[in-house]
Amino acid sequence: MKQGLVSTLSYAVLLSFGAANLPLHAAMLPTERAAEQSALTLNDERAEVVDFLQREHVAKALAEQGVSSADAIERVATLSDEEVRELNGKIKNLPAGGDIVGVLFTVFIILLVTDILGLTKVFPFTRSVR
Known part of the structure; x- marks a missing residue:
């Protein structure tokens, strides 16, 4: 079984070396x-x-x-x-459409601060200072 695998791999390696030696043609570009x-x-x-x-x-x-x-x-x-x-x-x-991440982050911070100050109630994880 081992002998069959070795001979198959040997043929594959020989075939790849043979394919690598195919002639290539190059020409000057005017x-x-x-x-x-x-x-x-x-x-x-x-x-x-x-x-x-x-x-x-x-x-x-x-x-x-x-x-x-x-x-x-x-x-x-x-x-x-x-x-x-x-x-x-x-x-x-x-950028395709401007700085979307920056705009979303700014909106998030504004809503977070207004939630903490008690002006809005958007996020359930915040507690109002009031």
Whole structure:
């Protein structure tokens, strides 16, 4: 029984070594093709920034600051490649919906204090000072 297991494992190891020695092919990438791929990703990033600026809540926030959405989109078209990448990175790192945990914690603390002061009775585990 042990001999069968050893021979099976031996064949598996030999097979894996044989598969690792398969020929691989590599080729040089022409500069034009690399530039096209870079331009495509930059165009994608620029399109993501424009899509972000066209959202309703973003357009509303821009209007509150005195900037129209169309003006902002025109300005994105004039940004350098590095500026577009930086702006897109900042947009992707924005919290989705604000700081929800901070808001919930603040509401909890306010309700807790009002419960302790006897102004409300929200939590059953608190005792009023009154």
